[in-house]
Amino acid sequence: MTKARKALIEIITEAEAPLSAGDIHVLMEQRYDLATVYRGLNYFEKQGTVESFTFSCSREGTERYYYRRAHPHTHFFHCASCHRFISLGTCRLQDLEHQLEADHDVAIQEHTLYFTGLCSSCRD
Amino acid sequence: MTKARKALIEIITEAEAPLSAGDIHVLMEQRYDLATVYRGLNYFEKQGTVESFTFSCSREGTERYYYRRAHPHTHFFHCASCHRFISLGTCRLQDLEHQLEADHDVAIQEHTLYFTGLCSSCRD
DNA sequence: TTTGCTGCAAATTATTTGCATAGTA
């Protein structure tokens, strides 16, 4: 475990919302190369410590966002106005997943789910 | 409505699975420029005729996949072995969405959901 | 010492855009 990876996983663990590679690079005060950030993210994702989803937002463009994996894992809501992510607590898709497996004869291993809309502050 | 857009929406409408811009370009036998395909896709997505999600697959890399919007809309399962998309019928997230709106005080406008795993042929 | 990580720079790839031309209403 190198300094760069320690810093990386610490930042992800303490973040309350998913972060892009660029976000993390900035939070590290650019002490490590962007390529190092990407390699670290891929490493942790392969380990299963981190998971990610690709998200498009008019302001930020399309980027991959990374967050610490929990069990059961978490999904996020993205506010289209203030562009913040809000954690929606633990995943509630188990029942649906089992129904879909039965109905369509597939074995589901993973899913990606996120929501967009307006948060309470931006709705008013 | 131009020829290029007619061809584009016809291909998407007849496809049983989401297609990438590259897929569509090939299905058009490259009669139209890739830039034209992208512009057409953005046009139809803004119209609400088409929707899309960004999907990463080891074989294909990260690409945006487009499909015809239905009401209620559809989600897809992607087989990690044969790399085919399977439609999972109409969306069953309404109840969960309302629960989440109540629990987290947000107004959900959209969601993105897809599953990965093994299809029945590849599971054996 | 040996293996694997990092920095740097360059490559890759999906997607977008500027501009002149062609097509549509």
Add this chain to the structure above:
DNA sequence: TACTATGCAAATAATTTGCAGCAAA
């Protein structure tokens, strides 16, 4: 005719990779 889409080529931007040097075990 007037407006908008298309083709082509170049630009963007996120992410990956080769290679040489450095750090960790």
